[in-house]
Amino acid sequence: MSLTSPGHRLGASTAPHVLEAYLDYLCPFSAKLYKRVRNEVYPYIEKNYPGKVQFVFRHQVQPWHPFSTVVHEAALAVEKIDSTKFFLFSDKLFDVQKQYFDESVQNLSRAQIYESLAKHVKEIGMASSYSQFLSLLDIPVVDEFEKARNEGNKITNDLKLHIKLGRQTGIHVSPTVLFDHIINNEISSGWTFDQWKEWLAKKVVYSQNLGDTSSGIGVIPEYQAWYTCSKVLTNYISYILEVVKTPENATNGFGINEIGNRPAHYDKEGLLVFVSNYTFIRSLIDQNAPNVLYLPELSCGIEPVQKCEGTSNPPFNTEQINCLGVINPNGFETKFTASISFTKGVEKPPLIIPLEESNHTESTPTPTKTLSPTDTRSFFVPGDNIANKLEMNEALSKPRNVNHTLYKLYDWMERGLIDTNPEFQRDIVWNNTKQCHLIDSILKNYYVPPILFSCKKLDRNRWLRICIDGKQRLTSIRRFMNNEIPYLCPSEGKAKKTYYENIDDDQNTNALSIGEKDDFDNSELVCIEYYDLNIEQEQEIFSRVQLGLALTTAEKLHVISSPIAELAKNLLEQYPSVNKIVDNKRGKPFQLIVQALHMMELNPTKFSAASGAITKYLQDDRSVPQELKQKASRVFAELDFLIKVDDEVFTRDHRFAPIEFVFFCYILAKFPNLEMAWYQDTLLQMKEYVRNYHADIRFNQSVYKTLWNYVQKVDDNLQQDNVHKSKRRKIN
Known part of the structure; x- marks a missing residue:
């Protein structure tokens, strides 16, 4: 095991693909996946993809399996003694997994569990290493309690390295599988052997073309990708590619089609062409793949093109799996013809020139023509763009x-x-x-x-x-x-x-x-x-x-984006206590805050809180006046204080109607810095006053007028009683 890359490998380290599994010896799902890979999948890989894939076992100790740590320590101890026995010991640990579940070992000491694990060391033919195994796991004894350092055993630092790697990689659970260093969530411990074979056929680089050259017709569905790669490590690529319009189908076995990431939108028609190593090609398919090596001087990836060609002259300094990747950014299927060689000194095969599309048929089809790679004549026939025929300026991109x-x-x-x-x-x-x-x-x-x-x-x-x-x-x-x-x-x-x-x-x-x-x-x-x-x-x-x-009025308001809407959202986020005194379902608090802001700013003497007026107010893209910001901040801070002191005052005797919420916010804005008791009394009197006139307290012109009259009476009383001079406690 290399300390710079902790893990345990099956297969050659030079294999272009890496299949990594973060496993916990005491996780049933890890056991299921490990046994499938160990007994079926990896033997299949060695037979069908020799030298292509390496398998790496990585330790993922999960804290909810409290005895997992000691089991992983045991495996690392075996690896330290004889690295060739690691997978044999892992086979045994997964077979006897249940012997170390909580129910089986909860009454055993740590030393007793190590003794039990040591028996399996003998069972895999390492009887002579029994004592050495236990010595690696032994916890040093100290004479005085104060000298204890809690540093573990001789394996602890090795295990720390594995744990840190998992954390830095973003691994949270076991089993987690990575392919080419990218987390692959589609792989499951429940996969059958057939599912694994199907998946490998899509992921592993393979070329059916002898001499590592190929030519053919490629067909790429809208917004998808295509690629072909060298079958061995090489420092060379030479290719020519052109877009064609043809009724012919794709050449069998020519390249691999992938769904890929959706490309950006371009005004031009054509294809994006990339020369790179295989790890970059995966980024066209797997959104999490890192872009390891991309060769812009041999590519046409800035904007769509009708033709692209390139040759690595001189050859690259290092050998790798070289690839040609193509992305179709068009909203329709696009076809191309290409000829490729990955071997220096081996000429590209003739470029296939397919039949062009026509609006008539002939009794005898014209045979497919070929074009030497040195022939530079163009045969591209511009395709029709449906978007140019239809007025669809507001059409969305196809999902x-x-x-x-x-x-x-x-x-x-x-x-x-x-x-x-x-x-x-x-x-x-x-x-x-x-x-x-x-x-x-x-x-x-x-x-x-x-x-x-x-x-x-x-x-x-x-x-x-x-x-x-x-x-x-x-x-x-x-x-x-x-x-x-x-x-x-x-x-x-x-x-x-x-x-x-x-x-x-x-x-x-x-x-x-x-x-x-x-x-x-x-x-x-x-x-x-x-x-x-x-x-x-x-x-x-x-x-x-x-x-x-159907969407409620409140939900429809909530989707509007404007400065005043942002203020309302910030107030609701800053003072969530509002949700305790009003109906807090389906965007209602946001709507009420907007209506309160509307009333505070405009002082409407007549009812104007209907959805149309509020929508218009909310859609106004003007800047929010500083005076309104300050007033709203003070009002909702005072309201928050009142709720925290006694939220029952709002629902006492009667429920707190939405229109009452708006008018009480207006009262807080109109009559600032008064006693807390005065606000509480005014609230209760307002609820009683409006119910003397109306049985149903709703947002309408009649109720609005009654509450407006109440506010005017409050204003008159304040001026008469000079309440502003009161010495009682005020809301801060």
Whole structure:
């Protein structure tokens, strides 16, 4: 083991692909994945992809498995004695895993557990190393308690190195699998051998072309990618590529198509062409892949082109897996022809010149022609652009349909990479029962509608997915996987509750079995992903898909972006106590704060708090007057103080109606710096006064006029009584 790269390897260190697994010896899922890879997957790799993939075992000690530390120490001790026996010892540890579960060893001392682990050292043919193994794990004895340093044993520092690597890499759970140093959340411990084989066929560099040269016709669907790579390490590439318009299909076995990351929008038609090493090519496919080596002098990646060619002359200084990658940024399928050689001194094969598209047919088709790489004549036929024929200036970019596993979606939510609460989203509307029924639908493979995302790139390695539609589904899944709600089987009624996992290690709790949990994690939801949307487009999509529960006025207001809206949002965030005295569902507090600001600023003598007037007020893009900012800050600070002192005063005798909230904020603004008791009395008197005239306290002209008259009476009384001179305590 190299201390600069802690891990345990199967296969050659020069293999271009690295399959890494962060595993915990006491994690059942780690055991399942390890055994699959060790017994089936890696032997298959050695046979079918010799020299292509190395497997690296990495230690991931999970704190909720308290005895995992000593087991991992044992494995590292064996590796220190004889590194060739590490995987043999790991095989044994995963086989006897349950012997070291909490229930089995909770009454044993640490030394006794080491003794038990030492027996397995003998079982793998290392009997002569029994004493050396225990000496590496021995904790030094000190004569005086004060001299104890809690530094562990001779293996502790090795284990620290592994733990630090996992933390720096961003590993949180086991098993976590990386491919080419990138976390790959699609791989599951529940994968069958066939799933592994299918996945490897897509990921491992392989060329079917003898002599490492190839030519053919490539076809790339809209917004997708294509690539081909050398089958061995090389310091050379020479290629020519041209866009074509042809009825012919793609050449069988010529390159690999991938969905890839959605490219940026360009005004020009054509293809983006990249010469790079294989790790860069993965960045076209895996959004988390680092861009290790890209060769701009041999590429055409700045803007789409119709033709690109290049030759590494002189050859590169180092040998690597060289690749030619192509991205289609067009909103339609694009075809090209290319000829490539990865071997210096071996000429590129003739470039295939396919038949051009025509509007007529012939009884005898013209045979496919070839063009020598030295022939420079052009054969590109410009394609029709549908966008030029249709007036669709307001059309959105075409979305991408993709399936994501529930575990991947959950992980993104936990890491903050899915925003389920954009400004235009509503508060949670589904109750617990409906959320539980969604889980039932997933477990029984019933149809679940797609999730709609707007995707925005945060940085080179991360994307943020903004949930436009599907918040209730995502919230339900997250709550279930966090054990906040159970699965209720409708046929068994509410009596039986099944949770995602045991609660607080209570084995009596009904929980999904390991197999059921794995199936749930790997269930997939269809997701529709838009790219390059602005906030207005996101809001428009949101409003169009809300065909069931209509948006409330408050929710519609919440999506508006303006300086006054920002002030209202900041006030609500700064003084969340407001939620205690008003209806806090579906954006209502935000609406009331806006109505209060409207009244404080404009002093309307007549009712003007209807949704149309408030919407117009909120959409005004002017700067917020400094006087209003200061007044609003003082009013809500005073309101916050009153709520914290006695929030029951707001609901005493009668509920606190929304219009009463707005008028009380207006009273705080109009009559500043008075006694706390005066404000409390005025509030109670206002509620009694308005109910003497109205049975139903709502936002309308009649109630508004009554409350306006009340404020005028308060003003008259203050002037008569000179309350401003009171010596009693005031709100600060």
